[in-house]
Amino acid sequence: MLFPLEQKIRLDTEIITLLNSAESTINQLSGMLTLFNQNHFITKILQTREAIESLSIDDYGFSIKEFYTMVCMEDFKSVSIPQKLISASLLGQRLIKNVSRSQHIIKSIYKELIEDNDKEILRSKVIDKYNLPLPGEIYQLMERFEKYIESDVSYPPLINAALVHAQFEVIHPFEKMNGLIGRVLIQLHLQWKKRMVNNCLQVSSAINRNKQEYFSRLLELENTKDWNGWIKYFLTIIIDSANETSSIIKNLYRLENDGYEKIINSNSATPMLIKFYDYVFSQPIISIPHITKALRLTKQTANIVASRLVELDLVEEVTGKQRYRLYINKKLMDFLHP
Structure with a gap:
């Protein structure tokens, strides 16, 4: 068995160098995560x-x-x-x-x-x-x-x-x-x-x-x-x-805030559009039936808001169809799945 209990592991210079680098990157990351x-x-x-x-x-x-x-x-x-x-x-x-x-x-x-x-x-x-x-x-x-x-x-x-x-x-x-x-x-x-x-x-x-x-x-x-x-x-x-x-x-923090800025500058900042935009960050792939159920929207409202977000280049419709459309927060997905 591998238990390193009885014999002390000697840490060489390369390990110490790597450890210092790892501590630095982890500390920076941990600080970021406290924001959320x-x-x-x-x-x-x-x-x-x-x-x-x-x-x-x-x-x-x-x-x-x-x-x-x-x-x-x-x-x-x-x-x-x-x-x-x-x-x-x-x-x-x-x-x-x-x-x-x-x-x-x-x-x-x-x-x-x-x-x-x-x-x-x-x-x-x-x-x-x-x-x-x-x-x-x-x-x-x-x-x-x-x-x-x-x-x-x-x-x-x-x-x-x-x-x-x-x-x-x-x-x-x-x-x-x-x-x-x-x-x-x-x-x-x-x-x-x-x-x-x-x-x-x-x-x-x-x-x-x-x-x-x-x-x-x-x-x-x-x-x-x-x-x-x-x-x-x-x-x-x-x-x-x-x-x-x-x-x-x-990247995600910058992407979200850039989108808010684009919405505000376009004079499109209705409560429903902001709510829809927020949702496609927690669920980056949606359909009209999904979003109507999740946000309790009418089908007409969901279609109008989705179309406006497409116009603003904040989501992308990926099927090319008139029915059964899928909308993707593509920029977010690209950061997660390059």
């Missing part, structure tokens, strides 16, 4: 994007554009898995504030994902892949894992997040969805250590750009016990994800 509460569209979109990217790593996959299209079409069955992951991540975010035992938090996240409170939690089957621990070993390993998380370890929080994530991935305690939970734990550990304020860090997007390297690094760690190599890789992921998240925030 949980209900702000930027917070929700970042959480949605992180969930979809995490699912894609484990090949559940569809794009964020497909997700918002399915929400618009009320295809609730198709979007249930990402919505469960978002819900589970938010549950973990709430629990770390008032629940002391990490195992309870981890198991609660898993139960939220599988929607089954009565099922046996820990894995009972042997999985040959990656030489995983036997089912009979998992209980003791999770006990040690919990003690490690809750101990007053001397490593900096970002490095400890690397160690915690790797340990969980190697234990693989559940029958399924271990990868999803392992990536949620990165977010929660950084919040617990006051490095992040919520679960908006786009860590899965950074991993997903070369997910084969991610899996290879975990396998190499188990085989070689090269903790320094794993930590360097993990810190690079943190730097990339923090920079990407900051860039998305800046």
Whole structure:
């Protein structure tokens, strides 16, 4: 097993340099995120994007554009898995504030994902892949894992997040969805250590750009016990994800305000148009039936407002049809899914 409890990991100069850079980017990002509460569209979109990217790593996959299209079409069955992951991540975010035992938090996240409170939690089957621990070993390993998380370890929080994530991935305690939970734990550990304020860090997007390297690094760690190599890789992921998240925030914030300015300068700032414009930032793909239901509009009003937003180049109609039209906040989607 990989527990780095008995032997101190020596952090070399390259790790310290990467750590300083990671701390700087995370601090800047965390400051930005304090501007937005949980209900702000930027917070929700970042959480949605992180969930979809995490699912894609484990090949559940569809794009964020497909997700918002399915929400618009009320295809609730198709979007249930990402919505469960978002819900589970938010549950973990709430629990770390008032629940002391990490195992309870981890198991609660898993139960939220599988929607089954009565099922046996820990894995009972042997999985040959990656030489995983036997089912009979998992209980003791999770006990040690919990003690490690809750101990007053001397490593900096970002490095400890690397160690915690790797340990969980190697234990693989559940029958399924271990990868999803392992990536949620990165977010929660950084919040617990006051490095992040919520679960908006786009860590899965950074991993997903070369997910084969991610899996290879975990396998190499188990085989070689090269903790320094794993930590360097993990810190690079943190730097990339923090920079990407900051860039998305800046772009979305600027995009929203540019749109408000355009509406005001065009003398189109009716309450209904502003309400419609606000909505296409939280749900960037809409249809007329969807928006009439969501905002309680008449079909005529919805069509008039949608046409005005198209004229102002704030949304784009993408079907070219007279019926069953779809409107997209394309500039927003381009920032999320380039």
